[in-house]
Amino acid sequence: MYFEHPLKILKYSAKNIWLLIFPLLRGIYTYHFDKNWFYSWAKGAWFDIAVLGAIIIFGFVRWFFSRIYFTDEELVHRDGVFLRIHTYIPFRNISSVTVERPIYMAPLRAMRFRCDTRAGIFKTVDLKLLVSDKTRRHIMEHMLDIDAKEKIEGIPQPNVWSILMFSIFFSSGFSGTVYLATFFFKGGDIAYNIISRSLNIITIETAKITEKLVLKIPTAAIFIGVFFYCFVVPFISCESFQIRQIYH
Amino acid sequence: MKQYYPDRHCLTTMRLIITAAVVIILWAVRYFIPIEKIVMLSIVVVISIACFEMFVHLPMFFNSISYSATETEVTKSSGVFIKVHQSVRYSSIQYTTRISSPLSQYTGFNFIIFFVYGGQLRLLFLKRSDADEIIRLSGSISVKED
Numbered sequence: 001m002y003f004e005h006p007l008k009i010l011k012y013s014a015k016n017i018w019l020l021i022f023p024l025l026r027g028i029y030t031y032h033f034d035k036n037w038f039y040s041w042a043k044g045a046w047f048d049i050a051v052l053g054a055i056i057i058f059g060f061v062r063w064f065f066s067r068i069y070f071t072d073e074e075l076v077h078r079d080g081v082f083l084r085i086h087t088y089i090p091f092r093n094i095s096s097v098t099v100e101r102p103i104y105m106a107p108l109r110a111m112r113f114r115c116d117t118r119a120g121i122f123k124t125v126d127l128k129l130l131v132s133d134k135t136r137r138h139i140m141e142h143m144l145d146i147d148a149k150e151k152i153e154g155i156p157q158p159n160v161w162s163i164l165m166f167s168i169f170f171s172s173g174f175s176g177t178v179y180l181a182t183f184f185f186k187g188g189d190i191a192y193n194i195i196s197r198s199l200n201i202i203t204i205e206t207a208k209i210t211e212k213l214v215l216k217i218p219t220a221a222i223f224i225g226v227f228f229y230c231f232v233v234p235f236i237s238c239e240s241f242q243i244r245q246i247y248h
Numbered sequence: 249m250k251q252y253y254p255d256r257h258c259l260t261t262m263r264l265i266i267t268a269a270v271v272i273i274l275w276a277v278r279y280f281i282p283i284e285k286i287v288m289l290s291i292v293v294v295i296s297i298a299c300f301e302m303f304v305h306l307p308m309f310f311n312s313i314s315y316s317a318t319e320t321e322v323t324k325s326s327g328v329f330i331k332v333h334q335s336v337r338y339s340s341i342q343y344t345t346r347i348s349s350p351l352s353q354y355t356g357f358n359f360i361i362f363f364v365y366g367g368q369l370r371l372l373f374l375k376r377s378d379a380d381e382i383i384r385l386s387g388s389i390s391v392k393e394d
Contacts, residue, residue, distance in 0.1 A: 086348075093343060115365065
Protein backbone atom coordinates (compact mmCIF):
# COMPACT_ATOMS: atom_id res chain seq x y z
CA MET A 1 0.00 0.00 0.00
CA TYR A 2 1.21 3.50 -0.84
CA PHE A 3 0.02 6.98 0.02
CA GLU A 4 0.03 9.97 -2.25
CA HIS A 5 2.73 12.58 -1.75
CA PRO A 6 2.18 14.64 1.48
CA LEU A 7 2.05 17.76 -0.71
CA LYS A 8 -1.46 16.60 -1.55
CA ILE A 9 -2.53 17.67 1.98
CA LEU A 10 -2.02 21.28 0.90
CA LYS A 11 -3.96 20.66 -2.28
CA TYR A 12 -6.87 19.16 -0.38
CA SER A 13 -6.78 22.10 2.05
CA ALA A 14 -6.17 24.77 -0.59
CA LYS A 15 -9.75 25.15 -1.73
CA ASN A 16 -10.79 26.14 1.80
CA ILE A 17 -7.70 28.07 2.88
CA TRP A 18 -8.53 31.04 0.65
CA LEU A 19 -11.49 31.77 2.93
CA LEU A 20 -8.97 32.97 5.50
CA ILE A 21 -7.55 35.63 3.22
CA PHE A 22 -9.81 38.31 4.74
CA PRO A 23 -8.76 37.74 8.38
CA LEU A 24 -5.15 37.75 7.14
CA LEU A 25 -5.64 41.04 5.30
CA ARG A 26 -7.28 42.50 8.39
CA GLY A 27 -4.28 41.40 10.45
CA ILE A 28 -1.86 43.00 7.96
CA TYR A 29 -3.94 46.19 7.88
CA THR A 30 -3.91 46.56 11.66
CA TYR A 31 -0.22 45.67 11.93
CA HIS A 32 1.97 48.05 13.84
CA PHE A 33 5.31 47.40 15.42
CA ASP A 34 4.70 46.33 18.96
CA LYS A 35 6.24 43.65 21.11
CA ASN A 36 2.79 42.47 22.16
CA TRP A 37 1.44 42.60 18.61
CA PHE A 38 1.57 38.84 18.00
CA TYR A 39 -0.11 38.12 21.32
CA SER A 40 -2.93 40.60 20.65
CA TRP A 41 -3.30 39.36 17.06
CA ALA A 42 -3.51 35.73 18.20
CA LYS A 43 -6.01 36.72 20.89
CA GLY A 44 -8.26 38.36 18.29
CA ALA A 45 -7.77 35.80 15.54
CA TRP A 46 -7.88 32.60 17.60
CA PHE A 47 -11.06 31.46 15.90
CA ASP A 48 -9.59 31.95 12.43
CA ILE A 49 -6.47 30.07 13.48
CA ALA A 50 -8.65 27.24 14.79
CA VAL A 51 -10.52 27.14 11.46
CA LEU A 52 -7.20 27.03 9.59
CA GLY A 53 -6.10 24.14 11.80
CA ALA A 54 -9.37 22.31 11.15
CA ILE A 55 -8.97 22.81 7.37
CA ILE A 56 -5.44 21.40 7.44
CA ILE A 57 -6.54 18.48 9.61
CA PHE A 58 -9.36 17.80 7.14
CA GLY A 59 -6.81 17.87 4.29
CA PHE A 60 -4.59 15.46 6.23
CA VAL A 61 -7.50 13.06 6.85
CA ARG A 62 -8.43 13.11 3.15
CA TRP A 63 -4.80 12.44 2.23
CA PHE A 64 -4.60 9.62 4.77
CA PHE A 65 -7.58 7.88 3.21
CA SER A 66 -6.31 8.31 -0.35
CA ARG A 67 -4.39 5.08 -0.79
CA ILE A 68 -2.85 3.29 -3.71
CA TYR A 69 -2.69 -0.48 -3.93
CA PHE A 70 -1.54 -2.59 -6.77
CA THR A 71 -1.29 -6.21 -7.63
CA ASP A 72 0.42 -7.76 -10.63
CA GLU A 73 -2.72 -7.17 -12.66
CA GLU A 74 -4.42 -3.99 -11.54
CA LEU A 75 -3.98 -0.63 -9.94
CA VAL A 76 -6.43 0.23 -7.17
CA HIS A 77 -7.01 3.71 -5.79
CA ARG A 78 -9.07 4.18 -2.67
CA ASP A 79 -10.39 7.66 -1.99
CA GLY A 80 -12.92 9.35 0.29
CA VAL A 81 -13.36 9.53 4.04
CA PHE A 82 -17.07 8.85 4.48
CA LEU A 83 -17.96 7.84 0.96
CA ARG A 84 -15.37 5.26 0.00
CA ILE A 85 -14.50 5.27 -3.69
CA HIS A 86 -12.45 2.39 -5.06
CA THR A 87 -11.15 2.62 -8.62
CA TYR A 88 -9.83 -0.61 -10.13
CA ILE A 89 -7.77 -0.18 -13.30
CA PRO A 90 -6.27 -3.31 -14.88
CA PHE A 91 -2.75 -2.59 -16.13
CA ARG A 92 -3.51 -4.25 -19.48
CA ASN A 93 -6.28 -1.67 -20.13
CA ILE A 94 -4.15 1.40 -19.50
CA SER A 95 -3.70 3.21 -22.78
CA SER A 96 -1.62 6.16 -21.62
CA VAL A 97 0.36 7.25 -18.61
CA THR A 98 1.56 10.80 -18.09
CA VAL A 99 4.11 11.81 -15.52
CA GLU A 100 4.51 15.55 -15.00
CA ARG A 101 7.35 16.94 -12.94
CA PRO A 102 6.82 20.65 -12.39
CA ILE A 103 9.97 22.47 -11.44
CA TYR A 104 8.48 23.81 -8.22
CA MET A 105 7.75 20.28 -7.04
CA ALA A 106 11.25 19.02 -7.87
CA PRO A 107 12.81 19.77 -4.44
CA LEU A 108 10.05 17.72 -2.79
CA ARG A 109 10.41 14.91 -5.34
CA ALA A 110 6.70 15.05 -6.08
CA MET A 111 5.13 14.49 -9.47
CA ARG A 112 1.73 14.27 -11.09
CA PHE A 113 0.79 10.84 -12.31
CA ARG A 114 -2.08 10.54 -14.76
CA CYS A 115 -3.44 7.32 -16.04
CA ASP A 116 -5.96 6.89 -18.82
CA THR A 117 -7.85 4.07 -20.44
CA ARG A 118 -9.92 3.96 -23.61
CA ALA A 119 -13.09 4.41 -21.56
CA GLY A 120 -14.36 7.24 -19.43
CA ILE A 121 -15.40 10.76 -20.11
CA PHE A 122 -13.53 12.63 -22.82
CA LYS A 123 -11.08 15.32 -21.78
CA THR A 124 -10.92 13.93 -18.26
CA VAL A 125 -8.30 11.69 -16.79
CA ASP A 126 -9.37 8.35 -15.35
CA LEU A 127 -6.93 8.48 -12.46
CA LYS A 128 -4.94 11.50 -11.28
CA LEU A 129 -2.47 11.18 -8.42
CA LEU A 130 0.28 13.23 -6.83
CA VAL A 131 2.97 10.72 -6.01
CA SER A 132 6.55 10.52 -4.90
CA ASP A 133 9.25 9.23 -7.21
CA LYS A 134 9.39 5.96 -5.27
CA THR A 135 5.66 5.29 -5.68
CA ARG A 136 5.82 6.22 -9.36
CA ARG A 137 8.67 3.77 -9.90
CA HIS A 138 6.78 0.97 -8.18
CA ILE A 139 3.67 1.58 -10.26
CA MET A 140 5.65 1.76 -13.48
CA GLU A 141 7.33 -1.57 -12.71
CA HIS A 142 3.93 -3.17 -13.15
CA MET A 143 3.08 -1.43 -16.40
CA LEU A 144 3.20 -3.58 -19.49
CA ASP A 145 6.20 -2.93 -21.71
CA ILE A 146 5.60 -1.61 -25.17
CA ASP A 147 8.05 -2.47 -27.88
CA ALA A 148 7.55 0.46 -30.21
CA LYS A 149 9.75 -0.99 -32.99
CA GLU A 150 7.81 -4.23 -33.08
CA LYS A 151 4.51 -2.35 -33.34
CA ILE A 152 5.67 -0.04 -36.13
CA GLU A 153 7.06 -2.80 -38.34
CA GLY A 154 4.69 -4.02 -41.01
CA ILE A 155 2.15 -1.25 -40.46
CA PRO A 156 0.44 -0.26 -43.72
CA GLN A 157 1.24 3.33 -44.65
CA PRO A 158 -0.34 5.39 -47.43
CA ASN A 159 1.98 6.58 -50.21
CA VAL A 160 2.58 10.22 -51.12
CA TRP A 161 0.20 10.20 -54.12
CA SER A 162 -2.75 8.87 -52.14
CA ILE A 163 -2.17 11.57 -49.48
CA LEU A 164 -1.92 14.16 -52.27
CA MET A 165 -5.23 13.04 -53.78
CA PHE A 166 -6.81 12.84 -50.34
CA SER A 167 -5.67 16.39 -49.64
CA ILE A 168 -7.04 17.65 -52.97
CA PHE A 169 -10.44 16.05 -52.64
CA PHE A 170 -11.02 16.48 -48.93
CA SER A 171 -9.66 19.97 -48.38
CA SER A 172 -12.41 22.55 -48.10
CA GLY A 173 -10.44 24.87 -50.41
CA PHE A 174 -10.88 22.53 -53.40
CA SER A 175 -14.56 21.87 -52.78
CA GLY A 176 -15.10 25.61 -52.20
CA THR A 177 -13.49 26.42 -55.55
CA VAL A 178 -15.66 23.80 -57.29
CA TYR A 179 -18.81 25.21 -55.69
CA LEU A 180 -17.86 28.77 -56.64
CA ALA A 181 -17.02 27.78 -60.21
CA THR A 182 -20.35 25.94 -60.57
CA PHE A 183 -22.15 28.92 -59.15
CA PHE A 184 -20.44 31.35 -61.51
CA PHE A 185 -20.98 29.22 -64.62
CA LYS A 186 -24.55 28.13 -63.91
CA GLY A 187 -25.83 30.82 -61.62
CA GLY A 188 -27.01 33.08 -64.42
CA ASP A 189 -26.34 36.70 -65.27
CA ILE A 190 -28.18 38.18 -62.31
CA ALA A 191 -26.16 36.29 -59.74
CA TYR A 192 -23.01 36.99 -61.75
CA ASN A 193 -23.71 40.73 -61.73
CA ILE A 194 -24.49 40.79 -58.01
CA ILE A 195 -21.40 38.80 -57.09
CA SER A 196 -19.21 40.80 -59.49
CA ARG A 197 -20.44 44.07 -57.96
CA SER A 198 -19.73 42.79 -54.47
CA LEU A 199 -16.32 41.51 -55.54
CA ASN A 200 -15.55 44.87 -57.11
CA ILE A 201 -16.34 46.59 -53.85
CA ILE A 202 -14.19 44.08 -51.97
CA THR A 203 -11.41 44.49 -54.53
CA ILE A 204 -11.51 48.29 -54.22
CA GLU A 205 -11.38 47.99 -50.43
CA THR A 206 -8.61 45.41 -50.68
CA ALA A 207 -6.73 47.65 -53.10
CA LYS A 208 -6.97 50.51 -50.63
CA ILE A 209 -5.57 48.30 -47.88
CA THR A 210 -2.79 46.92 -50.06
CA GLU A 211 -1.92 50.41 -51.23
CA LYS A 212 -1.64 51.44 -47.64
CA LEU A 213 0.53 48.44 -46.91
CA VAL A 214 2.57 49.10 -50.06
CA LEU A 215 2.36 45.40 -50.87
CA LYS A 216 0.42 45.57 -54.12
CA ILE A 217 -0.77 41.97 -53.82
CA PRO A 218 -3.28 41.18 -56.57
CA THR A 219 -6.67 39.85 -55.45
CA ALA A 220 -6.15 36.66 -57.46
CA ALA A 221 -3.00 36.00 -55.49
CA ILE A 222 -4.98 36.22 -52.27
CA PHE A 223 -7.51 33.66 -53.56
CA ILE A 224 -4.72 31.35 -54.71
CA GLY A 225 -3.01 31.78 -51.34
CA VAL A 226 -6.17 30.84 -49.46
CA PHE A 227 -6.66 27.80 -51.67
CA PHE A 228 -3.04 26.81 -51.25
CA TYR A 229 -3.33 27.16 -47.45
CA CYS A 230 -6.50 25.03 -47.39
CA PHE A 231 -4.71 22.42 -49.48
CA VAL A 232 -1.40 22.41 -47.62
CA VAL A 233 -2.84 22.17 -44.10
CA PRO A 234 -4.55 18.78 -44.61
CA PHE A 235 -1.54 17.59 -46.62
CA ILE A 236 0.86 18.35 -43.79
CA SER A 237 -1.48 16.99 -41.13
CA CYS A 238 -1.80 13.69 -43.03
CA GLU A 239 1.88 13.40 -43.80
CA SER A 240 2.67 11.15 -40.84
CA PHE A 241 -0.64 9.31 -40.92
CA GLN A 242 -0.35 5.65 -39.95
CA ILE A 243 -2.78 2.80 -39.49
CA ARG A 244 -2.11 0.61 -36.50
CA GLN A 245 -3.72 -2.70 -35.75
CA ILE A 246 -3.04 -4.13 -32.32
CA TYR A 247 -4.00 -7.69 -31.49
CA HIS A 248 -4.88 -8.52 -27.91
CA MET B 249 -27.78 -16.11 -14.95
CA LYS B 250 -28.38 -14.46 -11.60
CA GLN B 251 -30.80 -11.64 -10.85
CA TYR B 252 -29.93 -8.80 -8.46
CA TYR B 253 -32.32 -6.24 -7.00
CA PRO B 254 -31.69 -2.96 -5.11
CA ASP B 255 -31.32 -3.19 -1.37
CA ARG B 256 -34.66 -2.34 0.29
CA HIS B 257 -32.80 -0.76 3.22
CA CYS B 258 -31.89 1.99 0.81
CA LEU B 259 -35.52 3.03 0.40
CA THR B 260 -35.80 3.55 4.15
CA THR B 261 -32.52 5.48 4.19
CA MET B 262 -33.69 7.69 1.34
CA ARG B 263 -36.98 8.36 3.16
CA LEU B 264 -35.08 9.35 6.31
CA ILE B 265 -32.81 11.67 4.33
CA ILE B 266 -35.77 13.29 2.57
CA THR B 267 -37.60 13.75 5.91
CA ALA B 268 -34.52 15.40 7.42
CA ALA B 269 -34.17 17.68 4.39
CA VAL B 270 -37.86 18.65 4.60
CA VAL B 271 -37.56 19.48 8.31
CA ILE B 272 -34.54 21.73 7.63
CA ILE B 273 -36.27 23.48 4.70
CA LEU B 274 -39.45 24.08 6.72
CA TRP B 275 -37.48 25.44 9.66
CA ALA B 276 -35.61 27.81 7.31
CA VAL B 277 -38.89 28.92 5.68
CA ARG B 278 -40.50 29.70 9.04
CA TYR B 279 -37.36 31.44 10.29
CA PHE B 280 -36.62 33.62 7.25
CA ILE B 281 -40.03 34.36 5.70
CA PRO B 282 -42.27 36.63 7.80
CA ILE B 283 -45.38 36.40 5.58
CA GLU B 284 -47.70 33.74 6.97
CA LYS B 285 -49.47 32.94 3.69
CA ILE B 286 -46.20 32.24 1.85
CA VAL B 287 -45.02 30.10 4.77
CA MET B 288 -48.20 28.01 4.66
CA LEU B 289 -48.01 27.66 0.88
CA SER B 290 -44.34 26.61 1.08
CA ILE B 291 -45.12 24.02 3.77
CA VAL B 292 -47.91 22.50 1.66
CA VAL B 293 -45.77 22.42 -1.51
CA VAL B 294 -42.67 20.99 0.18
CA ILE B 295 -44.60 18.29 2.06
CA SER B 296 -46.53 17.32 -1.08
CA ILE B 297 -43.34 16.96 -3.14
CA ALA B 298 -41.66 14.97 -0.35
CA CYS B 299 -44.67 12.64 0.04
CA PHE B 300 -44.84 12.07 -3.72
CA GLU B 301 -41.13 11.32 -3.83
CA MET B 302 -41.12 9.04 -0.75
CA PHE B 303 -44.30 7.06 -1.34
CA VAL B 304 -44.85 7.13 -5.10
CA HIS B 305 -41.78 7.84 -7.20
CA LEU B 306 -39.04 6.16 -5.15
CA PRO B 307 -40.91 2.85 -4.63
CA MET B 308 -41.74 2.75 -8.35
CA PHE B 309 -38.14 3.57 -9.20
CA PHE B 310 -36.79 0.85 -6.90
CA ASN B 311 -39.28 -1.70 -8.25
CA SER B 312 -38.22 -0.89 -11.78
CA ILE B 313 -34.50 -1.57 -11.23
CA SER B 314 -33.08 -5.03 -11.71
CA TYR B 315 -29.70 -6.37 -12.73
CA SER B 316 -28.86 -9.69 -14.27
CA ALA B 317 -25.36 -11.05 -14.49
CA THR B 318 -24.10 -13.97 -16.49
CA GLU B 319 -20.53 -15.18 -16.80
CA THR B 320 -19.93 -12.89 -19.75
CA GLU B 321 -22.12 -9.82 -19.31
CA VAL B 322 -24.20 -7.74 -16.94
CA THR B 323 -27.55 -6.17 -17.84
CA LYS B 324 -29.35 -3.32 -16.11
CA SER B 325 -33.09 -2.77 -16.51
CA SER B 326 -34.54 0.43 -15.14
CA GLY B 327 -37.00 3.25 -15.75
CA VAL B 328 -40.38 4.14 -14.27
CA PHE B 329 -42.08 5.53 -17.35
CA ILE B 330 -39.59 4.49 -20.03
CA LYS B 331 -37.93 1.11 -19.65
CA VAL B 332 -34.24 1.03 -20.46
CA HIS B 333 -32.12 -2.12 -20.80
CA GLN B 334 -28.37 -1.67 -20.90
CA SER B 335 -25.93 -4.55 -21.30
CA VAL B 336 -22.18 -4.57 -20.99
CA ARG B 337 -19.78 -7.39 -21.72
CA TYR B 338 -17.14 -7.86 -19.06
CA SER B 339 -14.49 -8.03 -21.77
CA SER B 340 -15.21 -4.43 -22.79
CA ILE B 341 -14.83 -3.03 -19.26
CA GLN B 342 -11.78 -0.80 -19.07
CA TYR B 343 -11.93 0.04 -15.41
CA THR B 344 -14.32 -0.09 -12.50
CA THR B 345 -15.26 2.30 -9.72
CA ARG B 346 -17.03 1.19 -6.60
CA ILE B 347 -18.60 3.70 -4.18
CA SER B 348 -19.75 2.70 -0.71
CA SER B 349 -21.08 4.74 2.20
CA PRO B 350 -20.26 3.99 5.84
CA LEU B 351 -22.43 1.15 7.18
CA SER B 352 -23.38 0.35 3.61
CA GLN B 353 -24.74 -3.04 4.68
CA TYR B 354 -27.53 -1.11 6.47
CA THR B 355 -27.92 1.91 4.19
CA GLY B 356 -27.68 0.02 0.89
CA PHE B 357 -25.53 2.75 -0.60
CA ASN B 358 -23.28 0.61 -2.75
CA PHE B 359 -22.72 1.73 -6.31
CA ILE B 360 -20.64 0.23 -9.08
CA ILE B 361 -19.69 2.10 -12.22
CA PHE B 362 -18.30 0.11 -15.13
CA PHE B 363 -16.40 2.32 -17.55
CA VAL B 364 -16.53 0.80 -21.02
CA TYR B 365 -15.70 1.95 -24.52
CA GLY B 366 -17.78 5.04 -25.16
CA GLY B 367 -19.78 5.10 -21.95
CA GLN B 368 -20.50 3.70 -18.55
CA LEU B 369 -22.94 1.41 -16.78
CA ARG B 370 -24.06 2.44 -13.29
CA LEU B 371 -25.36 -0.20 -10.95
CA LEU B 372 -27.11 1.64 -8.13
CA PHE B 373 -28.21 0.80 -4.59
CA LEU B 374 -26.78 -2.68 -4.44
CA LYS B 375 -26.47 -4.90 -1.41
CA ARG B 376 -22.88 -5.09 -0.27
CA SER B 377 -22.68 -8.84 -0.89
CA ASP B 378 -24.18 -8.38 -4.37
CA ALA B 379 -21.71 -5.61 -5.16
CA ASP B 380 -18.82 -7.86 -4.14
CA GLU B 381 -20.16 -10.67 -6.27
CA ILE B 382 -20.66 -8.51 -9.35
CA ILE B 383 -17.17 -7.03 -9.00
CA ARG B 384 -15.77 -10.51 -8.77
CA LEU B 385 -17.75 -11.68 -11.80
CA SER B 386 -16.53 -8.71 -13.81
CA GLY B 387 -12.98 -9.88 -13.35
CA SER B 388 -11.62 -7.36 -10.87
CA ILE B 389 -9.20 -9.24 -8.72
CA SER B 390 -8.29 -6.98 -5.85
CA VAL B 391 -11.60 -6.44 -4.07
CA LYS B 392 -10.25 -4.94 -0.90
CA GLU B 393 -12.39 -4.11 2.08
CA ASP B 394 -11.13 -1.89 4.85
